[in-house]
Amino acid sequence: MGESSFIMFGDMISCCEGNNIRNESKKKVFIIVYNQQALNDWQHQIPIMKDIMNLNPVLWLNPKLKNMNEIASLPLEGEDIKKAELLWQRFAPFLENEFPETADTKGMIESPLKRIDHMKEKYFSDMEGALYLKCDHALPIAGSIKARGGIYEVLQHAENLALEAGLVQKNDDYMKFSSKSFKSFFSQYSIGVGSTGNLGLSIGVISAKLGFNVSVYMSVDAKQWKKDLLRKKGAHVLEFQGDFSEAISAGREQTMADPKGYFVDDEDSENLFLGYSVAALRLKEQLYRENITVDADHPLFVYLPCGVGGSPGGITFGLKQVFGDHVHCFFAEPTHSPSVLIGLATREMDRVSVQDFGIDNRTEADGLAVGRPSRFATAISDQLVSGIYTIEDKELYRLLAMLADTEKIYLEPSATAGITGHRQIEPYVREHAIELSNATHIAWATGGSLVPEKDMEIFYNKGKRLI
Incomplete structure (x- = not known):
């Protein structure tokens, strides 16, 4: 490996970006600056690296993937998922009271599992197995997969504060959190989050509803x-001309300067991860109701759009706890933002960004526009994810229009990234000798139901022109 260097001054870190030096404070990590020799070495060691750097779609199969019985330990266990589900249950009365859209599910934030046969018949008639869409675009409150992690973390923080203040016990009726006294109590605390959009939306909506002072630091x-929706819901929105890394760094610094501030850190959050992982327990129930078996003869393939890696990583962790080696999870990233792919393939994890490889991190898939992966999530996904593929923006728009035409389902561009996952896996299936005739394929739809009609019309028309 070629030489690399870093610059660090106490709590101040200088990060080289081209000829520029950017200072970030209060985050004691080493930002490594790789020279051309190091990049050349990676291109030699990782055959697909040239295609990644040239923005060509690729498939990467994870050489570090392990069977569950081969994994000595992970930072979290299956028991942690069960504890997270109990918190969701405690807050169900509060959520049902504050958000009428959760009445049908009695305060639980969950989405349907829908078989998309029309889409399959028209565009994927040669695929083996059944194709489903996990409709997290329809999750109540926030309209995206971030409702799972974002809302969970804020509820967890609110519960901790209330428990420490003696305002509640875990066996109480959590309708208490709707009272004026509780909202007055939370008004003395602040919450911050850096976001490309959907996570900020989930954090902003639930935090404001509880009474917190919430600030969302939004990337370009x-x-x-x-x-606009965040401001309408009572959140303070701060806008940045830089990408996700700039927004999250600024948000972290400003929030933590407040003694009563709490920062939801998408790059390093165990609680976000746990909130996502509970989806596996819910999916198990849905598959059971659909009479879908998951075992060696009936493999489950799940395709997850990936930004910083927290939501797909959390769901993968949960699915692996539930279904073991019979579930195979793949992440999907934009060709312009393959942050988790580069982190895992180079083994540098969150120490590298796509910009280090000359990739601009500019994509229409705003929820996936992340240059540096999550430290916490990537370390766990390293042993669990089967592979990662990249997809071009124009393909996301095409899939958006195709799904709308065949199933009358409307997604954000980023949320369509998992729909063609079944087309990517042939080398993996061959390598692992997997029979697909009885397979179940699930594309995880991550956002779209709250998109304004005029914006969705623009997305759809663009996709139709590309088909």
């Missing part, structure tokens, strides 16, 4: 309608 990729 965030859509205007998401900023």
